[in-house]
Amino acid sequence: xxxxxELSASLEDxxxxxxxxxxxxxxxxxxxxxxxxxxxxxxxxGALHALAxxxxxxxxxxxxxxxxxxxxxxxxxxxxxxxxxxxxxxxVLSVDKTEADDAACKMxxxxxxxxxxxxxxxxxxxxxxxxxxxEWIEGKGFFCEHKDSEGGCPLYKEEKxxxxxxx
Amino acid sequence: xxxxxELSASLEDxxxxxxxxxxxxxxxxxxxxxxxxxxxxxxxxGALHALAxxxxxxxxxxxxxxxxxxxxxxxxxxxxxxxxxxxxxxxVLSVDKTEADDAACKMxxxxxxxxxxxxxxxxxxxxxxxxxxxEWIEGKGFFCEHKDSEGGCPLYKEEKxxxxxxx
DNA sequence: TTATATTATTAGGCGTGTCAAATAAATTTC
DNA sequence: GAAATTTATTTGACACGCCTAATAATATAA
Numbered sequence: 001x002x003x004x005x006e007l008s009a010s011l012e013d014x015x016x017x018x019x020x021x022x023x024x025x026x027x028x029x030x031x032x033x034x035x036x037x038x039x040x041x042x043x044x045x046g047a048l049h050a051l052a053x054x055x056x057x058x059x060x061x062x063x064x065x066x067x068x069x070x071x072x073x074x075x076x077x078x079x080x081x082x083x084x085x086x087x088x089x090x091x092v093l094s095v096d097k098t099e100a101d102d103a104a105c106k107m108x109x110x111x112x113x114x115x116x117x118x119x120x121x122x123x124x125x126x127x128x129x130x131x132x133x134x135e136w137i138e139g140k141g142f143f144c145e146h147k148d149s150e151g152g153c154p155l156y157k158e159e160k161x162x163x164x165x166x167x
Numbered sequence: 168x169x170x171x172x173e174l175s176a177s178l179e180d181x182x183x184x185x186x187x188x189x190x191x192x193x194x195x196x197x198x199x200x201x202x203x204x205x206x207x208x209x210x211x212x213g214a215l216h217a218l219a220x221x222x223x224x225x226x227x228x229x230x231x232x233x234x235x236x237x238x239x240x241x242x243x244x245x246x247x248x249x250x251x252x253x254x255x256x257x258x259v260l261s262v263d264k265t266e267a268d269d270a271a272c273k274m275x276x277x278x279x280x281x282x283x284x285x286x287x288x289x290x291x292x293x294x295x296x297x298x299x300x301x302e303w304i305e306g307k308g309f310f311c312e313h314k315d316s317e318g319g320c321p322l323y324k325e326e327k328x329x330x331x332x333x334x
Numbered sequence: 335t336t337a338t339a340t341t342a343t344t345a346g347g348c349g350t351g352t353c354a355a356a357t358a359a360a361t362t363t364c
Numbered sequence: 365g366a367a368a369t370t371t372a373t374t375t376g377a378c379a380c381g382c383c384t385a386a387t388a389a390t391a392t393a394a
Binding site for chain 2: 089092093095107109111112114119129133136
Binding site for chain 3: 196
């Protein structure tokens with residue numbers, strides 16, 4: 001089995017669109033995809049061939065379009081990146097929703113898994129410890145600087161409880 | 168005067184490379200650019216034609232390559248985005264330098280001016296108020312939540328002093 | 335200064351991703 | 365169920381940006 005080729009930004013957009021349309025109306029038609037991505041339907045046909053060739057979409061001419069499990073997995077990954085970025089822009093940077101969504105849409109294709117993971121952790125930290133003072137602890141995540149003192153980091157406490165539960 | 172066409176990620180990379188090579192050795196040669204961008208020199212020639220056509224690079228066959236003032240301005244903008252992202256990854260997300268630089272390199276082309284500005288402000292905040300508690304104040308920037316209490320946000324105090332100086 | 339090595343350019347090809355126009359299939363309406 | 369409409373596909377074109385191979389210019393060494 002060879003390593004799957006990196007998807008282009010364009011194909012990632014198609015996966016994302018197909019997933020979203022499917023979750024709104026069950027399955028996708030080329031026209032909905034075209035409308036959503038602001039692209040002509042001949043471009044959609046082309047993209048669907050490419051996705052089908054990679055085993056990411058179920059495509060038969062004139063038929064409804066769905067994602068394969070593999071395609072679905074990749075779509076969810078793109079969406080995860082999108083949402084992580086958007087949440088970060090809104091929660092931490094106080095960017096307004098529309099702008100945050102647009103920015104996430106553009107950046108979701110170039111952000112690495114490592115950065116996304118850090119961002120997810122950081123947003124989680126900010127939402128739990130609004131007083132801040134984030135400190136990254138390798139292998140654990142962000143905690144506030146006073147994790148050991150009374151009234152310290154709630155995240156850190158959760159962590160402690162969790163591990164004692166696991167005992 | 169028409170609105171300048173958006174530069175592609177690829178051309179932005181060339182601008183950035185030309186600027187960096189020039190600041191290290193005075194001017195750029197096609198070979199240095201090719202090495203830096205891991206591209207063949209025929210690709211460099213093509214890119215130089217495109218940049219020259221847009222008035223961003225001074226290009227004459229077999230001659231040294233420099234940027235026009237316009238090209239220099241755009242190069243500095245790309246570099247600003249790169250550095251803002253890298254600093255954020257390092258300072259806030261505790262990502263290691265190499266990874267931070269790689270990630271910045273990939274994302275610098277898709278990040279909007281608004282997001283960059285917020286990130287710059289946020290990093291500045293984190294560096295000044297390491298205890299955190301960032302709060303965005305429209306038209307001002309990030310300050311900590313205790314800006315009015317004793318021992319509160321140094322950034323906010325600076326701001327106050329600054330405006331009294333201006334009086 | 336002539337031969338050699340290096341560097342740059344041109345020419346042509348390939349993959350991606352878009353479009354418009356022509357055609358074909360499916361759906362809706364009468 | 366036939367006609368009209370909508371939707372989808374094919375075909376061919378074009379821009380980008382990379383590549384290889386062949387050629388041309390420049391720089392280096394003898």
